[in-house]
Amino acid sequence: MTTSLLLALMLTAEPPALKEVLTKYDAVMAPATFKATATMTAHRDDGTTRGYKMNILKGADDKSRIWFQEPAAVRGQEMLRNGENFWVYMPNLKRALRLASRDNFQGGDFNNADVLRASYAADYQGTVKEDAAKPETWLLELKSTNPDTSYDSIKLWVLKSPLGIPVRGEYFTSSGKMLRSAEFSDVKDFGNGHKRPSHVVMRNEIATQRFSEMHWDAVDTAAPVGDGKFSLSDLGH
Amino acid sequence: MNALLSMAFRNVLRNRRRTLITLAAVAVGITAVGGIRGVLNGLQDSMTRGSIRGTLGAMQVHRTGYLANVMSTPLSLDFANDDALVKKVLAVKGVTAVAPRIQFAGSLTLSATDQDDSPEALFFGATAIDPVLERQVCPDRWKLFTDDTVFDDTHVVLGDALAAAFGAKHDSEAILLAPDRDGSLNGELAQVGGAMRAIMPGEMKIAVVPLSLAQKLLRMEGRVTELAVAIDDTSHLEAIASQVRAAVGPEFEVHTWAELAPERKTIMGIQNGVSNVVAVVFLLLMLLGVANTMLMSVLERTREVGTMMAVGLTRGSVMVLFLLEALVLGAMGAAGGLAGASTITFILAKRGIHFTPPNSSMEIDVYPFMTAAFTVGVMFAAVFGAVLFSLYPAWRASRLRPVEALAGR
Structure with a gap:
């Protein structure tokens, strides 16, 4: 009785403000600072797969860094994001080279921004509404307000409760073509009150044979994150 | 009458x-x-x-499905550049030379002359060619190069648009960054050997890269994505193409220059x-x-x-x-x-x-x-x-x- 009443209340509730939902989403997908380990498996058109193991560090003020452990081909490579700038450090050249946020993240179907620039509140405007097909979610229709974002518009389905946890995303170019779509699943409590989907499947909607899975093995939002880790000169050390 | x-x-x-x-x-x-x-x-x-003597060759051999897949990941449709295959093509009457190539995309960074520690990277499309064999198939390619251009195993030649965007100088250091055959990033160092004129107006940012360097960069030692073929008499193009098609078998596709450049x-x-x-x-x-x-x-x-x-x-x-x-x-x-x-x-x-x-x-x-x-x-x-x-x-x-x-x- 109480549950159905609650459910009915939930279903008829007015949509919350977009800002509120996106802030929650950002807190789930890109907490202010954290240390994490993750594995990406890229499934290629010819049926082969390749796994990437990495350590991720996120600092305040839009800074992130990734260390790749596997496969051997990319061991020692590092990626750095500082605001709008992305670099990759190549151990064989001992140099950091610029990357575009729209470039593929290694051999997968995420782009660099999907992994290193996952917060939306600052860059997107839009509306929140019901989606009859997914009554447990709010549908966010987002439009970029920043020319540097890698998608012009996004459709994002997030849970009503707990608010902000994503279920599905669709990512579009300015011409309205869908580039990628993501399914978020396996919500897991990573400790320190941080709950997030631990599994993301990103489908390439252009080369539809391809998709990539990102699995978050550990996320520690309480780990100390020093600012010194996000300078270009620290790459390779 | x-x-x-x-x-x-x-x-x-x-x-x-x-x-x-x-x-x-x-x-x-x-x-x-x-x-x-x-x-x-x-x-x-x-x-x-x-088209024939400058860039494409009279015809090209690729793995079957390559041309239909050019938009996604053509590197995975590669093949071993072995003598047996090349000999099969050379054995066809009318074929005069064969040159291996790799077409790929990546980004290029030039070492900054000033002390700015993160120079811009530009996206470009590259044709990797063998400096010796390519001359037998597309000798006019060298005519596109500006004077004093050096093209060998360590030098890349930048297309006009790319060279201009960088203000590239001879022998400046160029760093090529590209996803390898499996998609993982890799980088290699090279020198700028010179610039290359555009054949058609409004060409994209392109470069010519030595094959051996590209194979290292793409982690494709001994492998290529394309064989460019020269023939003695272009009026027999179609006939020779179908003979080459028969010689290489169904694993490969053969396209004439006109099929490769339909816009021309x-x-x-x-x-x-x-x-x-x-x-x-x-x-x-x-x-x-x-x-x-x-x-x-x-x-x-x-x-x-x-x-x-x-x-x-x-x-x-x-x-x-x-x-x-x-x-x-x-x-x-x-x-x-x-x-x-x-x-x-x-x-x-x-x-x-x-x-x-x-x-x-x-x-x-x-x-x-x-x-x-x-x-x-x-x-x-x-x-x-x-x-x-x-x-x-x-x-x-x-x-x-x-x-x-x-x-x-």
């Missing part, structure tokens, strides 16, 4: 001034049509030569269309001139026709006489025009037309020529058209009633 023909000749020569004016109109028109076609032939031949074929198609329309319009104007001359001639010679009929010439013979006069006019005009067009094309072909198209930095050499088929076609069109356009005047002449015609009515 012979008598009619010689009469026709004499009649044409009777009013010399009018005949000369008509012939001049026909000849000038046909000279123009022939000249335009000749120059266009030369231009298209130059485009074809540029389309451009040629449009050029041909426009020149055909111009030719038809010119021809119509010339033939209307002939029709006018013939009609005048019929009206002037009413008494004469009456006399001929009175002495027993049949209506049919009158009609044939006038048609023969038109035929003689058409044939003489066309012969004059074609002689003019041939002279012009011959002179231009001897000198060659050298020009630089707008937005392109490469000079194009055009050597005009006319084909036998075109010459015969124009001759036929002019003669047949003159007869066709004179049917009405000739018919009018044949319908005259002798009594009235003799009276000049």
Whole structure:
């Protein structure tokens, strides 16, 4: 009785403000600072797969860094994001080279921004509404307000409760073509009150044979994150 | 009939001034049509030569499905660059050389001259070629390189647009970054060897990279995505292509240069269309001139026709006489025009037309020529058209009633 009443209340509730939902989403997908380990498996058109193991560090003020452990081909490579700038450090050249946020993240179907620039509140405007097909979610229709974002518009389905946890995303170019779509699943409590989907499947909607899975093995939002880790000169050390 | 023909000749020569004016109109028109076609032939031949000897090769061999997949990950459709395969292609009669290549995309960073520690990276499309073997298939590629360009196993050559965007200097350090065959990023160092002119205006950012460097960068040692094939006689292109297709088997696909650069074929198609329309319009104007001359001639010679009929010439013979006069006019005009067009094309072909198209930095050499088929076609069109356009005047002449015609009515 109480549950159905609650459910009915939930279903008829007015949509919350977009800002509120996106802030929650950002807190789930890109907490202010954290240390994490993750594995990406890229499934290629010819049926082969390749796994990437990495350590991720996120600092305040839009800074992130990734260390790749596997496969051997990319061991020692590092990626750095500082605001709008992305670099990759190549151990064989001992140099950091610029990357575009729209470039593929290694051999997968995420782009660099999907992994290193996952917060939306600052860059997107839009509306929140019901989606009859997914009554447990709010549908966010987002439009970029920043020319540097890698998608012009996004459709994002997030849970009503707990608010902000994503279920599905669709990512579009300015011409309205869908580039990628993501399914978020396996919500897991990573400790320190941080709950997030631990599994993301990103489908390439252009080369539809391809998709990539990102699995978050550990996320520690309480780990100390020093600012010194996000300078270009620290790459390779 | 012979008598009619010689009469026709004499009649044409009777009013010399009018005949000369008509012939001049026909000849000038046909000279123009022939000249335009000749120059266009030369231009298209130059485009074809540029494609075959400059960038594409006469044909290319890829793994089956490569061309359909160019948008996604063509690197995974690669193959071992082994002697057995190359020998199979070389064994086909008419094939003169084979060059291995890899087409890939990546980004390029030039070491900054000042101490800015993170220079810009630019996305580019690259063709990786073997500096020695490529010369046998696309020797004209080297003509695209600017003076003093060095291209060997350590030097890359940047396309105009890319070189300009960087302000690249000779021997500045270039860092190539690209996803390898499995998608993982890799980087390699190279030197800038020089710049390369664009063949077609508005080319994208491109570069030519030594094959060995690309194989290291893409982690594809001993593997390639493309074999470019040179042949001895391009008029046998299709036949040789199908023999190569048979030689390499179903695992591979073979495309001719025209299939690889359909836009060039389309451009040629449009050029041909426009020149055909111009030719038809010119021809119509010339033939209307002939029709006018013939009609005048019929009206002037009413008494004469009456006399001929009175002495027993049949209506049919009158009609044939006038048609023969038109035929003689058409044939003489066309012969004059074609002689003019041939002279012009011959002179231009001897000198060659050298020009630089707008937005392109490469000079194009055009050597005009006319084909036998075109010459015969124009001759036929002019003669047949003159007869066709004179049917009405000739018919009018044949319908005259002798009594009235003799009276000049």
